Amino acid sequence: MLLAFVLALGIMAALALLLGAVLGWAAIRYKVDEDPLVDKIDAILPQTQCGQCGFPGCKPYATAIAGDEADINRCPPGGEDGIRKLADLLGKEFKPLNAENGEEKPKSLAVVDEAVCIGCTLCVQACPVDAIVGAAKHVHTVVSSECTGCELCVAPCPVDCIDIVPVGETVTSWKWRYPVIPLTPVKVAA
Amino acid sequence: MNARAEVSKVIFPFHGGVHPPEHKDESSQTPIAAMPVPRQLVVPLHQSIGNIAKALVAVGDTVLKGQMIAEADGTVSAAVHAPTSGRVVAVGPTLVPHPSGLPEHCVTIESDGEDRWIERNRFDWRNAEGRIIRDYLRDMGVVGLGGAVFPSHLKIGGARDGLDTLVINAAECEPYITCDDLLMRERAAQVVEGIKIVQHLLQARQVLVGIEDNKPQAAQAMREALKNAAINFPADVVVVPTLYPSGGAKQLIKLLTNIEVPSGVRSTDLGVQCFNVATIYTIYRALEHAEPVISRVVTITGNVQRPGNVDALIGTPIADLLAFAGDKPGSQAYIYGGPMMGFELPGTSLGLSKAGNCIIAKNGALFPEKPVEMPCIRCGKCADACPAELQPMDLYWFGKSKNFGKAQERNLFDCIECGACAYVCPSNIQLVDYFRFSKSEIWAAEKAKKAADQARERHEFRQFREEREKREKAERAAAKAAARTEASGGNVAEAADAERAAKIKAAMERAAAKKVEAAAAQTASDSVTPIDPDAVSVPMGQAAIAPTSNEAPQAVESAAPALDPEKAERIRAAMEKRAAEKAAAEAMSPEEKAAKEAEKKAKIAAAMERAAAKKAGQAAQQQPGE
Amino acid sequence: MLKVAAALIPGIATYTYFFGVGVLVQIGLATVAALATEAFCLRLRNYPIKPFVTDGSAIVTAWLMALSFPPLAPWWMITLAAIMSIALAKHMYGGLGQNTFNPAMVGFAIMIVSFPAQMSHWAAPLGLAPQSLDAAAQLQWIFTGHLPAGLNFDAVASATPLDTVKTQLMQHTNMLTILHEKLFGGIGGIGTEWITAAYLLGGLYLLQQKLIPWIVPVTFLAVLGGMAGIFWLVDPQHYTSPLFHWFSGAAMLGAFFIVTDPVTSPTTPLGRMIFAGLIGLLTYLIRVFGGYPDGVAFAVLILNLAAPFIDQYTQPSVFGHKNRKKAGAKA
Amino acid sequence: MKSMVANGVRGALTLLVFTTLFTALMAGTYAATKSIVDKNTADAERALIAQVxxxxxxxxxxxxxxxxxxxADARTLGNDEPSSIYLAKHAGKETGAVVETTAPDGYAGRIKLLVGIAPDGRVLGVRVVQHKETPGLGDYIDAAKSNWSEQFTGKSLGNPKLDGWKVKKDGGAFDSNAGATISPRAVVKAVSKVLVYVSAHKAQVFGEAA
Amino acid sequence: MITQTEVRSISHNAVWKQNPTVVQILGMCPTLAMTTTLVNGTSLGLATALVMACSGGCVALLRSFVPNELRNPVFILIIAAAVTILDLAMNAYLHALYNVLGIFIPLIVTNCIVLARSEAFASKNGVAQSTLDGFMMGIGGTVVLAVLGGLREIIGKGTLFSGVDLVFGAAAKSWVLHLVPADLNYQFLFVVLPPGAFIGLGFLVAGKAALDRRADAARRRAEEAAAGGSEVQAA
Structure with a gap:
């Protein structure tokens, strides 16, 4: 009986030594340095770089989410859809958009009223994606294909010549709708 | 002499297909009628699958028949011409024949009744270079008239050592439509002239004209015209069985040559090219008579008094066409195109487009209301009917559950939206609607993804640039400060020890100066930049406060190595180019228009550079990994 | 769907001829219960009742299930089975077109697992039993569980040919002796062989109407017969012939009416072939080596589960992509 | 490189400490409960035999x-391994024997039985110990499912005669459920075999111990 | 050490919100195999709760000594020890019940809910909290196992509390309720066999979701009413 105990203990100890050593070694050897999660989150974020989430850009917000420092419901341009995708990715529960961060708006573009623009370059400096062109003392224009509609250029403009215009649907951007299923549910008699 | 050799007449059937009631006799009994010039024409500018043509006229301009009123915007686009002479009364969004029912750019012309041609010069295409011919066709607005309106100039050329087979699509498989049938019966000789031109341009070794066996008269006319024309290449009419959608380009190519063209592959690369017969006709008119595409034959049928074919000007309001054919009461809607692939028009005020091969007045007798859509029971009838050999029930399922990735995996984009699956579905499911929905969702998602990637890249680049500017500024300032201390240090130096001590002191002072300068730079940049790019992980509220002098140099130093050096290098390279381009663009900016132009060019160039840099970067990253 | 029901009628008629009105009672009970359950579930799920109840799918389910039941099963069993098959196997999964398992077979399987004793109470076919039950006696037995005075259930009951073969073999009886029993007629057992032939007739009608893909019944019967043939040729003393396997039990009913159910089977041509073949294989294995006399129901249910998987791996190549594959292989 | 080794050593030692601790804990519990567990096991076995x-x-x-x-003897009783016969004694006198036997021909495999026999050849009791018969169909031979097995009590080789040791359906004396005769058939046959064996080895079973 | 609110939130979370069986769907092997009767289900559930409480406490106590990469082996070691001790103890002191639960007691080691809670909760929280969480998780599972076992017993066998004598001795045999008279030999095997457990569990999951939804709707209504009320007051 005693021998059995000693034997069991011995085998267990030997196993423990071996496995512990392997695990300890492997933990260092196969360490993954980067955090691919940040990139995955960043890929879901809309990249408007608008800062409405309270972080200076999408990547910082992604880093904060990955580090469990920020909630997933702080991105208005991403909308509910984006929150759902983040919830799926992180295995979290869906939360409605935090109203403090703003509300979901249709995709918009900044438009410079060229009659008013004085060419101060303040909006050029504000634009996070370099979508506004124009030199000092010359009228500025927004490159519509690169504008993310983040609205960051609106505030710095001293003459309020920038408008945020929602992008309407055109024949080229039109999408086929989800086919309506003509299955009319029976009205439950109350 | 007629040097015609025998051509292969074996038919290679494609999978699936359906045979709905043809309804062709109603409209094929009368010759093509000429439609009088209407009072007003609404000419859509989006007349190809590519970019919308750019308008060249403004309200109030007078135009002549055949005058270019909009030019092609880029390669995948085609010009638009005035169908008659008159005055431009409107340029702007107007309802167009499109399933969305959304307005799109149109030029509305009020006819002056004179129908006066612009001066035309015959184009000497035989001695012209291929590129010139292609540009000419683009400027003549030649697009595929079968319904897809693919710019024809893109299909000319490409094959280096000639083409094996030129397929002329005259199958016209959709029910009701007879415009190609009548065109061949009445203008076969001109079509054959067109065939000769295209054969020459493509250096095709043989030409096969595919006609369904329900159009014997057209086949006969074409055969005779081919016999009568002096052609020196093998060409013949191949009569194919009537089976929808044998008129689909891919299906017809398969039928005639046994070549299957997969999605995303140019048929030219497989040695075959396909043109619609009406397109061939317009190519002939354009090259031999310098006539741009300003009219087309359109079938008007269904619930009308005089169903038939009309040679109508592009832009003719649908209402005028219907009035010409005698619209009967009881029409619920008007189908634009055939009953299988067409769509219901959002109105009748809109103008005929080049894609409009048929208008069907729809009533309850001809188009009984479909019974209720029932759930899919996976019976597989749709798979049996699918000419693309897809599994429509699976695609339907993925589309319905918005599982688009899976749909794409199962070759959703091989679907030609022919509607055969929906036609045979015993549960009356509108399968094609789900496929179109899935496709447009996928496209939209891809577009959004591209835009996001672009924005991310631009943002990262911007951050990098700001970083570099700040660093350079700091370095300059430090150098200046160092020079100052060095000078003062020289006076004090007497012994080696003292010198060393002084050096240490100088270094300390240098560091201190650097700190100060950096802090200054920081504050300076803060005053113009609302977002502090250094404070990467600091919430904005904190970042708005200028950092203290202790934090600043730390941030400057730590932010740079935080970037992956390889990536930084790439960004630097891109940045240098970009900066140069931007400077150039800005230099040109005094004139508003010039600035725009330059910017656009710079943008394209920059995008190309970026793509190249990205590719190089990826390659560089992959190599050490392997 | 109604055509499928029509194709079952010759089978039903023959079955009734050999086994009495009990068959019709089972069918009637199953139909009523299935339709009522269908309507109730649709109502509960806020679906329009009329198009779904009239599409005939519930009726076909009910009939198939009733035909796999012993004609003298008590009334509550067929009713419960019908309710279970519609509510549990069909509507729980999302209704028509969404069910993973063949509802008829689920109903049957639940019952044979739960009440194996009652589910093996088969009356002897016409002319075999020492005492036969008239219509009134059958009804009395089905609805009350009692037989008229003087009748003993053991006297009217009889095992099915498949069951007999299996149990007798277990008693180490020689196959030839077994087949000499009068229960066995020409090939598949008295009555049974005619009923299966009638199913075959109905199946041919379905094939002619192109309502079922021919590959499915053909593969199923070929594999079942092939398995039987191999064993039979090796050891005819202990294994029965392919003909016996084809014309007894639910082979024909399964081949044309159950394995062909589109909802629960794969959709690709190759997939259908694999599906039907594996069902044939499993049916034979369960019949000969398993714990239950017939294997069609269990084989179908097991393969139902594998249908999406089979589909996934048997996707046919799409128009134009065949060349590409070949070109890729060459390159 | 060094940190890998260091970490490995640290891991090994940590795991060693934990393993030793918990193994010791488990071993202690085992030692503490062993006597009770052994007693329980024996009790259970005894109770099983006592059922018949x-x-x-x-x-x-x-x-x-x-x-x-x-x-060889065990094989005649259908067992695969050497089996036992347990003897019951009251005040030193044999009152019965419990025979382990196996019916090989159940519907779904072997059926293990315990048969209690009095010295005069009467059956004292029959219990199915292990079987795989179809639930709800053949499993009524299990005493936990029905009292079918009680009908053996009091029967002996002469009552009924040896050719009466069959189920009623086969013309014997034992009841069985309609539609499920294979399992009882197997049990009846096995019990009769035990009776035959015991009567043939009467001296060995009862005499030797006496 | 542990506050009242903590106790409440941990308990609510473990028993209802994160119920191991119907929400996390963990530890299905015992759930499906051992819920043939109310007594079986409850007993196994309680055994699991006991193991979870012990292992939770142990893990929380030792967590600071465990390097990150050794978490799994050490936790499993702790759980295995707890289960082995319970197994031996039950064998010794509750032998009849041990016979019934048989191989499922050692299998608690592999019940993923035990390791899951060690990893997700105990490795980050205090001893008291972890013990409570483990125990409450076990209780949450027990409740479901008991309900499932009870339902299956009633529908499948027509009895309730059968096997109670295994826990409380032979005297308890009379406690068994026969909803269907015993001499009818009623048995609905489909429910007794594992498929019945799957379907029953499905119904329980659906039932829980329905209850949650109803509670949610009620809360929303109450909120709306409150909001509406305040608006009215403001106006």
């Missing part, structure tokens, strides 16, 4: 008084 003996008919330790059969 009338209550109060023995006062000996059933597990101790047993006869181990040779493999």
């Amino acid at each position: 003996l009338p209550a109060g008919s023995y006062d000996n330790n059933l597990l101790a008084d047993k006869l181990t059969l040779s493999l």
Whole structure:
């Protein structure tokens, strides 16, 4: 009986030594340095770089989410859809958009009223994606294909010549709708 | 002499297909009628699958028949011409024949009744270079008239050592439509002239004209015209069985040559090219008579008094066409195109487009209301009917559950939206609607993804640039400060020890100066930049406060190595180019228009550079990994 | 769907001829219960009742299930089975077109697992039993569980040919002796062989109407017969012939009416072939080596589960992509 | 490189400490409960055997008084391995024997049985110990499912005669459920085999111990 | 050490919100195999709760000594020890019940809910909290196992509390309720066999979701009413 105990203990100890050593070694050897999660989150974020989430850009917000420092419901341009995708990715529960961060708006573009623009370059400096062109003392224009509609250029403009215009649907951007299923549910008699 | 050799007449059937009631006799009994010039024409500018043509006229301009009123915007686009002479009364969004029912750019012309041609010069295409011919066709607005309106100039050329087979699509498989049938019966000789031109341009070794066996008269006319024309290449009419959608380009190519063209592959690369017969006709008119595409034959049928074919000007309001054919009461809607692939028009005020091969007045007798859509029971009838050999029930399922990735995996984009699956579905499911929905969702998602990637890249680049500017500024300032201390240090130096001590002191002072300068730079940049790019992980509220002098140099130093050096290098390279381009663009900016132009060019160039840099970067990253 | 029901009628008629009105009672009970359950579930799920109840799918389910039941099963069993098959196997999964398992077979399987004793109470076919039950006696037995005075259930009951073969073999009886029993007629057992032939007739009608893909019944019967043939040729003393396997039990009913159910089977041509073949294989294995006399129901249910998987791996190549594959292989 | 080794050593030592601790804990519990567990196991076995003996008919330790059969003998009783016959004694006098037997021909495999036999050849009791018969169909031979197995009590080789040791359907004396005759058939056959064996080895079973 | 609110939130979370069986769907092997009767289900559930409480406490106590990469082996070691001790103890002191639960007691080691809670909760929280969480998780599972076992017993066998004598001795045999008279030999095997457990569990999951939804709707209504009320007051 005693021998059995000693034997069991011995085998267990030997196993423990071996496995512990392997695990300890492997933990260092196969360490993954980067955090691919940040990139995955960043890929879901809309990249408007608008800062409405309270972080200076999408990547910082992604880093904060990955580090469990920020909630997933702080991105208005991403909308509910984006929150759902983040919830799926992180295995979290869906939360409605935090109203403090703003509300979901249709995709918009900044438009410079060229009659008013004085060419101060303040909006050029504000634009996070370099979508506004124009030199000092010359009228500025927004490159519509690169504008993310983040609205960051609106505030710095001293003459309020920038408008945020929602992008309407055109024949080229039109999408086929989800086919309506003509299955009319029976009205439950109350 | 007629040097015609025998051509292969074996038919290679494609999978699936359906045979709905043809309804062709109603409209094929009368010759093509000429439609009088209407009072007003609404000419859509989006007349190809590519970019919308750019308008060249403004309200109030007078135009002549055949005058270019909009030019092609880029390669995948085609010009638009005035169908008659008159005055431009409107340029702007107007309802167009499109399933969305959304307005799109149109030029509305009020006819002056004179129908006066612009001066035309015959184009000497035989001695012209291929590129010139292609540009000419683009400027003549030649697009595929079968319904897809693919710019024809893109299909000319490409094959280096000639083409094996030129397929002329005259199958016209959709029910009701007879415009190609009548065109061949009445203008076969001109079509054959067109065939000769295209054969020459493509250096095709043989030409096969595919006609369904329900159009014997057209086949006969074409055969005779081919016999009568002096052609020196093998060409013949191949009569194919009537089976929808044998008129689909891919299906017809398969039928005639046994070549299957997969999605995303140019048929030219497989040695075959396909043109619609009406397109061939317009190519002939354009090259031999310098006539741009300003009219087309359109079938008007269904619930009308005089169903038939009309040679109508592009832009003719649908209402005028219907009035010409005698619209009967009881029409619920008007189908634009055939009953299988067409769509219901959002109105009748809109103008005929080049894609409009048929208008069907729809009533309850001809188009009984479909019974209720029932759930899919996976019976597989749709798979049996699918000419693309897809599994429509699976695609339907993925589309319905918005599982688009899976749909794409199962070759959703091989679907030609022919509607055969929906036609045979015993549960009356509108399968094609789900496929179109899935496709447009996928496209939209891809577009959004591209835009996001672009924005991310631009943002990262911007951050990098700001970083570099700040660093350079700091370095300059430090150098200046160092020079100052060095000078003062020289006076004090007497012994080696003292010198060393002084050096240490100088270094300390240098560091201190650097700190100060950096802090200054920081504050300076803060005053113009609302977002502090250094404070990467600091919430904005904190970042708005200028950092203290202790934090600043730390941030400057730590932010740079935080970037992956390889990536930084790439960004630097891109940045240098970009900066140069931007400077150039800005230099040109005094004139508003010039600035725009330059910017656009710079943008394209920059995008190309970026793509190249990205590719190089990826390659560089992959190599050490392997 | 109604055509499928029509194709079952010759089978039903023959079955009734050999086994009495009990068959019709089972069918009637199953139909009523299935339709009522269908309507109730649709109502509960806020679906329009009329198009779904009239599409005939519930009726076909009910009939198939009733035909796999012993004609003298008590009334509550067929009713419960019908309710279970519609509510549990069909509507729980999302209704028509969404069910993973063949509802008829689920109903049957639940019952044979739960009440194996009652589910093996088969009356002897016409002319075999020492005492036969008239219509009134059958009804009395089905609805009350009692037989008229003087009748003993053991006297009217009889095992099915498949069951007999299996149990007798277990008693180490020689196959030839077994087949000499009068229960066995020409090939598949008295009555049974005619009923299966009638199913075959109905199946041919379905094939002619192109309502079922021919590959499915053909593969199923070929594999079942092939398995039987191999064993039979090796050891005819202990294994029965392919003909016996084809014309007894639910082979024909399964081949044309159950394995062909589109909802629960794969959709690709190759997939259908694999599906039907594996069902044939499993049916034979369960019949000969398993714990239950017939294997069609269990084989179908097991393969139902594998249908999406089979589909996934048997996707046919799409128009134009065949060349590409070949070109890729060459390159 | 060094940190890998260091970390490995640290991991090994940590795991060693934990393993030793918990192994010791488990071993301690095992030692503490062993005697009770052993007793429970023996009790359970005894109770199982006692099921086929009338209550109060023995006062000996059933597990101790047993006869181990040779493999050949065990085979005649259908067992694969050497089996035992347990002897019940009351005040030193044999009151019965419990025979382990196996019916090989159940519907779904072997059926293990315990048969209690009195010295005069009467059956004291029959219990199915292990079987795989179809639930709800053949499993009524299990005493936990029905009292079918009680009909053996009191029967002997002469009552009924040997050719009456069949189910009623086969013309014998034993009841069975309609539609499920294979399992009872197997059990009846196995019990009769035990009776035949015991009567043939009467001296060996009862005499030798006496 | 542990506050009242903590106790409440941990308990609510473990028993209802994160119920191991119907929400996390963990530890299905015992759930499906051992819920043939109310007594079986409850007993196994309680055994699991006991193991979870012990292992939770142990893990929380030792967590600071465990390097990150050794978490799994050490936790499993702790759980295995707890289960082995319970197994031996039950064998010794509750032998009849041990016979019934048989191989499922050692299998608690592999019940993923035990390791899951060690990893997700105990490795980050205090001893008291972890013990409570483990125990409450076990209780949450027990409740479901008991309900499932009870339902299956009633529908499948027509009895309730059968096997109670295994826990409380032979005297308890009379406690068994026969909803269907015992001599009818009623048995609905489909429910007794594992498929019945799957379907029953499905119904329980659906039932829980329905209850949650109803509670949610009620809360929303109450909120709306409150909001509406305040608006009215403001106006």
